[in-house]
Amino acid sequence: MxxxxxxxxxxxxxxxxxxxxxxxxxxxxxxxxxxxxxxxxxxxxxxxxxxxxxxxxxxxxxxxxxxxxxxxxxxxxxxxxxxxxxxxxxxxxxxxxxxxxxxxxxPVTAMAAMILIEQGRIGLDDPVSKYIPAFRSMKVATAPETSLASVPAKTPITIRMLLTHTSGLTYNIIAKGALLKEYERLGILPAAVNAAIEPGMRRARPATLAAFADQVAKAPLIAQPGTAWNYSVGLDVMGRVIEVASGQPFDxxxxxxxxxxxxxxxxxxxxxxxxxxxxxxxxxxxxxxxxxxxxxxxxxxxxxxxxxxxxxxxxxxxxxxxxxxxxxxxxxxxxxxxxxxxxxxxxxxxxxxxxxxxxxxxxxxxxxxxxxxxxxxxxxxxxxxxxxxxxxxxxxxxxxxxxxxxxxxxxxxxxxxxxxxxxxxxxxxxxxxxxxxxxxxxxxxxxxxx
The missing domain is CATH 3.40.710.10 (DD-peptidase/beta-lactamase superfamily)
Structure with a gap:
């Protein structure tokens, strides 16, 4: 499909x-x-x-x-x-x-992250929780299309995983069933489509990048971190890491x-x-x-x-x-x-x-x-x-x-x-x-x- x-x-x-x-x-x-x-x-x-x-x-x-x-x-x-x-x-x-x-x-966001990696302000294999504490204890869905039942993540999500879509995060445009509904409930909708759709998305979506990243951490992962490539909101979360590490708004x-x-x-x-x-x-x-x-x-x-x-x-x-x-x-x-x-x-x-x-x-x-x-x-x-x-x-x-x-x-x-x-x-x-x-x-x- x-x-x-x-x-x-x-x-x-x-x-x-x-x-x-x-x-x-x-x-x-x-x-x-x-x-x-x-x-x-x-x-x-x-x-x-x-x-x-x-x-x-x-x-x-x-x-x-x-x-x-x-x-x-x-x-x-x-x-x-x-x-x-x-x-x-x-x-x-x-x-x-x-x-x-x-x-x-x-790629623009990723290169912004690489600037901070070069400066030693971010480590490529740092845990994301070092910058966003909400990611400290992640869960992995056992049957994401039908249930939010989960088990603890075996390893932390790292910066490398955010940059390469191997974190276990997913997208509202990829997820199905129970996990998709959870992404929608949490307002994990990081894109603008048009003026007709935007008001509804904005009501559901967190108002700040910091709040958005914390919401992402609440959803169970689609796979154990570092085990599979899944297109995801990882680069959106990376924007928040850049804010924390640089001390400046991401944009x-x-x-x-x-x-x-x-x-x-x-x-x-x-x-x-x-x-x-x-x-x-x-x-x-x-x-x-x-x-x-x-x-x-x-x-x-x-x-x-x-x-x-x-x-x-x-x-x-x-x-x-x-x-x-x-x-x-x-x-x-x-x-x-x-x-x-x-x-x-x-x-x-x-x-x-x-x-x-x-x-x-x-x-x-x-x-x-x-x-x-x-x-x-x-x-x-x-x-x-x-x-x-x-x-x-x-x-x-x-x-x-x-x-x-x-x-x-x-x-x-x-x-x-x-x-x-x-x-x-x-x-x-x-x-x-x-x-x-x-x-x-x-x-x-x-x-x-x-």
Whole structure:
């Protein structure tokens, strides 16, 4: 069964159905304007990728798409097609447009944690209870879908486990039955969907990150800590650890230690009203209909969240996310500004899974394939290739992650190639953008090297 990371399935179906009934859904067999489709194909350094993106828009698969690709320290190559909404008058999608990156927030949070690990203020294998006492005595559900009956956890949850989704925590978008109801009862709902759903979620959700973390500790775990990979709210809890260890609000730490030094001026926890014109509308597919789920003009991201969500809270431009990846590709520095030491970056992008734990690969809900032929591990907030891909691309050691609304990010530290792809629609795997874009990019790069 496919799951959409970042939104509850029933809520999504209800919203899409309502939109279709109200005549807001757009049939995607409508002709598309040539003005929208072609945006400099002949001038593009990446013609295969440009043609792929233009085809997506021409065929009505998405209103717009933007990508940023970098090779070493050469100027970033931006490829774009279409608009920020299906409205013919909507702004064109550009490298400075704003997109909900959802789980692509996780690598940012993880690197914030790695800064503190480098400083010795957090230990990779410290127990989480050192920073959040509520995690001192965790329980593990024996049959989480049917009962909250539990047994004591055999080992403490560690920072490593939060960073790699091996803590035994889960997600309201993953859990089922009794454990799902408990997550909902406790308000463990760390994501913003749209203005219609948000009031109900806000009533259930704790008002602060500290209170949220304490609520998470009340729920039984889905597995013994350190024994299995389960996608989770671990990076949201990590945000609270960062607060405690740094003595600063989580979002302030990220803003001052990552965004400001890197010149990432289009990365927001709350989009200012003055920048709303750059924000894409988020859509949802139901059958062959594309319905607006979170229109830009009334987006939930125009209002402050309950607290900053370390697992899904950011809105960013392709230009900004590329600067974050460029810093990683350059070993922790960019334009003369050092964020982390090279050895810290190497550690973060290495396989950090506890001994004996495996990762099955990037699932469709974060824009990947349901099965991956290349063995993969997991680093700080993102997946890691444990072998070279076909033809040597991506390289062993490539790190990255995707988001619930189809966004994709990766950095190949061997070839020093990086990529960011921005779209906004649910479900993320409606189209194989990750696979097709990487193939197209590989074709273009081989042409550039001739």
């Amino acid at each position: 496919k799951r959409v990371y970042g939104i509850g399935g029933l809520a999504l179906v209800a919203l899409v159905a309502a939109a279709a009934v109200n005549g807001q859904a757009v049939r995607q067999d409508a002709p598309r304007s040539a003005e929208i489709v072609s945006q400099g194909l002949r001038k593009s350094f990446l013609p295969t990728t440009q043609a792929l993106f233009d085809g997506y828009v021409r065929d009505g698969k998405m209103p717009g798409i933007v990508a940023a690709f970098g090779i070493g320290d050469r100027p970033t190559l931006f490829v774009s097609s279409g608009r920020l909404a299906t409205d013919p008058a909507a702004p064109l999608a550009t490298q400075d447009s704003l997109w909900r990156v959802y789980s692509m927030t996780k 302030t730490f990220v803003n001052t230690r990552i965004f400001a030094p890197l010149g990432m001026t289009s990365s927001y926890w709350t989009v200012p009203q003055s920048e709303a014109g750059r924000l894409a509308t988020n859509y949802a597919w139901t059958g062959e209909l594309l319905a607006p789920l979170d229109p830009a003009a009334t987006s939930v991201y125009l209002r402050p969240p309950s607290f900053p969500y370390g697992g899904a809270g950011l809105v960013m431009s392709a230009r900004d996310y590329d600067r974050f990846l460029h810093m990683l590709a350059d070993g922790g520095s960019l334009d003369g500004v050092r964020i982390m030491k090279p050895e810290t970056v190497r550690l973060a992008m290495s396989n950090l899974l506890p001994a004996g734990v495996t990762f099955g690969g990037v699932g469709g809900a974060t824009g990947g394939a349901s099965a991956n032929a290349i063995p993969m591990g997991f680093g700080a907030g993102g997946s890691v290739y444990l072998a070279d891909g076909p033809g040597g691309m991506p390289s062993k050691g490539t790190y990255g992650w995707g988001g619930a609304a189809g966004t994709v990010a990766f950095v190949d530290p061997v070839k020093r190639v990086r990529g960011t792809i921005m779209v906004n629609y649910f479900p993320a795997d409606r189209w194989p953008v990750r696979q097709e874009a990487v193939r197209a990019l590989a074709t273009d790069l081989s042409r550039l090297r001739r």
